[in-house]
Amino acid sequence: MNHNKEFEQLVQQYMDGRITEADMELLNERLGCDPNARKWFNELLNLDSALAAVAAGELPDNEPQVISKRKRNQTEVPAAIWILCTLASLFLLAGSIRWWQTSWQVFATVSSAAGVDDYREGTLLRKQIVTINKGSLEFVTTNGARIAIEAPARFRFESAQQLHLFNGRMAADVPPSAKGFTVITPTGKAVDLGTKFGVDVPVQGNAEIHVFQGEVIAQSSGGGKRRSLKDGEAFLLQTGAGACRELRSSAFIRPGEVASLHAALAEGQQEKSIQARKRLQNDPALIAYLDFESDELPKGTYRVGQGRWPGSRAPEFVNLGDHMKIDAGAYREWPELTLATWVRLDQLGEPFQSLLHTDGWGEQDGQVHWMVTHKSTMRFAMFGNQLASDSTSQHGFPDSLKPVLPQRGRWVHLAVVYNSARGSVRFYFNGKFDNEERQQVAHPARLGPGQIGNWDFRDRKLSGRMDELLILGRAMNDDEIHRLFESGTPYR
Amino acid sequence: MPAEDNQNRHQKFLRAFTTHEPAVRAFVRRLVPSRTDADDVLQEVSIVLWEKFDEFHAGADFKAWACGIARFKVLAWLRDKGRDRLVLNTDVVELIAADSLRDEPHLQKQRIALESCFEKVPAAERKLLTRAYQADANIRETAATSGRSIGGFYQWLYRMRQTLLECVRRTIAQETSA
Secondary structure: OOOOHHHHHHHHHHHOOOOOHHHHHHHHHHHHHOHHHHHHHHHHHHHHHHHHHHHHHOOOOOOOEEOOOOOOOOOOOOHHHHHHHHHHHHHHHOOOOHHHHOOOOOOEEEEEEEOOOOOOOOOEEOOEEEEEOOOEEEEEEOOOOEEEEEEEEEEEEEEOOEEEEEEEEEEEEOOHHHOOOEEEEOOEEEEEOOOEEEEEEOOOOOEEEEEEEOEEEEEEOOOOOEEEEEOOOEEEEEOOEEEEEOOOOOOOOOOOHHHHHHHHHHOOHHHHHHHHHHHHHOOOOEEEEEOOOOOOOOOEEOEEEEOOOOOOEEEEEOOOOOEEEEEEEEEEEEOEEEEEEEEEEOOOOOOEEEEEEEOOOOOOOOEEEEEEOOOOOEEEEEOOOEEOOOOOOOOOOOEOOOOOOOOOOOOEEEEEEEEOOOOEEEEEEOOEEEEEEEEEEOOOEEEEEEEEEOOOOOOEEOOEEEEEEEEEOOOOOHHHHHHHHHHHOOOO | OOHHHHHHHHHHHHHHHHHHHHHHHHHHHOOOOOHHHHHHHHHHHHHHHHHOHHHOOOOOOHHHHHHHHHHHHHHHHHHHHOOOOOOOOHHHHHHHHHHHHHHHHHHHHHHHHHHHHHHHOOHHHHHHHHHHOOOOOOHHHHHHHOOOOHHHHHHHHHHHHHHHHHHHHHHHHHHHHO
């Protein structure tokens, strides 16, 4: 081959990023007109790729490497991992399966991403730490398990069958081909036996496993016993032990939901929601509009989770006593009232779930208690009011007809419109009119101090997230409620 | 798309991509100045491959299809970065890409042969090479641990690559004649 040492030196300097501008010109010129030079160049750079792969395989320990974010808004995998994968496939070609058993191969691809800038659809996931601060991700493993993870979350695939969840909330649909899929948490692990389940790992506290369908084996770390969990069961993983929990059916973004969230974002739904909020904030009848985005949130006992939009906030109520104190509209009576909220609530049965309760019941006519009953219908109770004599309500209070909590947790929009002059209570579910109840005694509403979530008595709790609460001192019409839903829905 | 079809599509894609990634990656590496640049481009390529996977017909040559897309991505990358980086001219890149695709079977053999050649490198030097080729390698520190100046270390690295390339060629020549 006809080339000289000087040319070889140029190539080596170029590939190490040490070439000067003048030499780069020389290199370009030589490569442009000398096929032999190109051949040598190609072989040396080819060797560079392969050498990096082999060298990465020589690593004394196989500690996974953290993805670093460079300038581009892309997830980038360290060269060592890429190259190891390269090598893995080379060995495959050479007839060896040994490299398939290493942890460096591709374990999943992102199938949907809603509001997660660094991971687009099609991004490959390997043994790498993935951190998402906002939005939600869905991916499919090489064995066909579908997994949805909601921010904030940090996780790493150990293999196609093993996911290490450091913190965050994930739900998995595991087909028979991926039976045995395991989620490892700081306080224990969950082994799937062909099922749909969720794992919640809070930043502080113990992990929980929730089984929606099928069977999962839960095992706390530190020698905890193996425990079989079936449909509708949930378990708290504690070191050396564990405890049963109530199923939080809505706490998890499930596979399939991320695509719908992504589609809405792509259509600019979040911006529409912001514009609608601005309009409402200028409504002269506005009593309160809680979006839970300000730095100072109302007092109470609750967690803060992600709202409908990537990175937005929503108070989350988990334990029986969880609540948020509010105080709005105390200064006068309200002959008309509209209450509307976006919630993601668990199906509980007993007890009732308190959406908004004014403090006390019985001191003053017009005190407002808005809730979801054990039958999952909405109830709007006002102290001192009486149903019309021809009312068909079975329970003595105005109730919606349809259950408002879907089987599979999703964000839903609940609204009620009260008009004391007409004696009417109108219920709306996801923007659609559901039912009207008439009242023969209808006091103007009295607001003031009150709370979202657990009320003073033991029979009220709230289990789930609330994102936005509108309290408006006038009666919205059907069209307005519909538009409120349309402009605020996070789905398409 | 029904969830099951989508899942199936993901699995098919993963299989094809994992098998052919080495070739695509080496192809990209030959066209951009550094391995880190190749990482950047390859991640973008994988996303486009996924997006266009429906256009890929089963039984067709995935490697050729992927390299075609990679070529476009490299050219776009060069347009983007070429102003403030020392990169190959576009026409040179086109020539190298064409040579690369023509010589791929041979280059693939070379990549495979490298493993046995690497094994033959004396342990101390192999360790040093390993260190220099890590993704986050710091050449200054690596040079210092070997007791060489930076310049001296690069000269050593050049010799090692040269030696390995000769070994790779010899290995393939022997296989061919065997």
